[in-house]
Amino acid sequence: MQSFQLNRVPKFVSLYIFVFQLQKMQHFKFIDLFAGIGGFHIAMQSLGGECVFASEIDRYAIDTYKTNFGINAAFDITQVSEHNVPPHDMLCAGFPCQAFSKAGKQNGFDDTRGTLFFDILRILNHHRPKYILLENVRNLVAHDKGRTWQVIHKNLVDLGYLIPSKPIIISPHQIGVPQLRDRVFIPGILKDQTKEKELNIVVPKSKRNTTQSQAATNGKSSADLKITDYEEYVLKAWDEFLQGLNHRVLGFPVWAAEFGQDYNTEQLPRWKQEFIRKNRELYQTNQPHIDRWLTKYNNLKDFVATHRKFEWQAGTSIQSVWDGIIQFRPSGIRVKRPTEFPALVAMVHVPIIGWEKRRISAREAANLQGFPTSYKINPNKQQAYKQFGNSVNVDVVRYIAQQLFKH
Numbered sequence: 001m002q003s004f005q006l007n008r009v010p011k012f013v014s015l016y017i018f019v020f021q022l023q024k025m026q027h028f029k030f031i032d033l034f035a036g037i038g039g040f041h042i043a044m045q046s047l048g049g050e051c052v053f054a055s056e057i058d059r060y061a062i063d064t065y066k067t068n069f070g071i072n073a074a075f076d077i078t079q080v081s082e083h084n085v086p087p088h089d090m091l092c093a094g095f096p097c098q099a100f101s102k103a104g105k106q107n108g109f110d111d112t113r114g115t116l117f118f119d120i121l122r123i124l125n126h127h128r129p130k131y132i133l134l135e136n137v138r139n140l141v142a143h144d145k146g147r148t149w150q151v152i153h154k155n156l157v158d159l160g161y162l163i164p165s166k167p168i169i170i171s172p173h174q175i176g177v178p179q180l181r182d183r184v185f186i187p188g189i190l191k192d193q194t195k196e197k198e199l200n201i202v203v204p205k206s207k208r209n210t211t212q213s214q215a216a217t218n219g220k221s222s223a224d225l226k227i228t229d230y231e232e233y234v235l236k237a238w239d240e241f242l243q244g245l246n247h248r249v250l251g252f253p254v255w256a257a258e259f260g261q262d263y264n265t266e267q268l269p270r271w272k273q274e275f276i277r278k279n280r281e282l283y284q285t286n287q288p289h290i291d292r293w294l295t296k297y298n299n300l301k302d303f304v305a306t307h308r309k310f311e312w313q314a315g316t317s318i319q320s321v322w323d324g325i326i327q328f329r330p331s332g333i334r335v336k337r338p339t340e341f342p343a344l345v346a347m348v349h350v351p352i353i354g355w356e357k358r359r360i361s362a363r364e365a366a367n368l369q370g371f372p373t374s375y376k377i378n379p380n381k382q383q384a385y386k387q388f389g390n391s392v393n394v395d396v397v398r399y400i401a402q403q404l405f406k407h
């Protein structure tokens, strides 16, 4: 609707046509491939879309989808003929980032065979819906030295779609949702259905929140969300470690195992040597404090190995572990600033709200992913976290789709 034609008509007429076209969009049909628990579904429905087909192979996700939308999505897309997919105006797919290792040599349609992207292509090829919106992890862009993106782009363009020349990378925090989650979005419109030569999608500049309250959640806590005594003990120890240091900014992961060590590191990779050097230096410049600290905490012997590592990623924005958002990760205990949550991920590291000494609830994960309060969460808690970690952010989908539909 921002076409050059419309740019020439008076504003009120543009507005009228805009509203008219939005109304027109209220009757569009969409399909939801790799549907998960329906992040795309909710966004499309809110823009007037009707889901005519969904496909998903995870049985828990299938259950959640059915409970919420009454649609049986139990189809392995590789086994579904495109002839059996109903006609639609829009194809949505948050496809798994599968290796495109075979792709990229000739950049051709055949090269994508064997990847799930191929299944998207064959459905597009057959149905030619006006709009597409694909989503993937940010790494897709760098994958295989950029060739994966080129293959995807070229194949979609060859099928007749107008695609932004550069991948659109956007995180919910850029549109005011307190979660850092960079993802690639690939919107497209059939070239023969638009007069435009470029598909422009505006991505707001990265704006970080400044207050803790924006990231604060509904504050409701049940006993099972509370961190364990052990976790509290470990975090208390790291907080004390931090408080006693002669400087607060730690631009590298702290590896307590390196304190006081002097073994030769030459055989190790460069990055590791560098971290070790910095840790030993940190020890030397803070030795009295660190020695006292190690003695108090029994040389961290009661700590799980990964909890002897500590990543302070909050800069100077906060002074204490308890003021941050914390994750117990395989790489160590990570503390981030309180203004945004780290990307929710599929299974583990459910974020801990430091100042409430508890993990976020599945409902809060749903909120952070833009799912409405009416959304019925899978009763299996582990599955619920996994599902929201896997899902697309509803607000971001809506944000991109609204712009796409203006074309």
Ligand SMILES: C[S@@+](CC[C@H](N)C(=O)[O-])C[C@H]1O[C@@H](n2cnc3c(N)ncnc32)[C@H](O)[C@@H]1O
Residues within 6 Å of the ligand: 033, 034, 035, 036, 037, 038, 039, 040, 055, 056, 057, 058, 061, 075, 076, 077, 078, 093, 094, 095, 096, 116, 387, 390, 391, 392
């Ligand atoms: C990144 S998730 C997409 C999540 C979804 N966008 C949402 O909002 O919940 C990818 C999904 O693709 C599903 N999947 C993987 N292979 C599939 C296949 N062959 N057919 C259908 N779904 C598949 C996975 O089970 C997973 O749920």
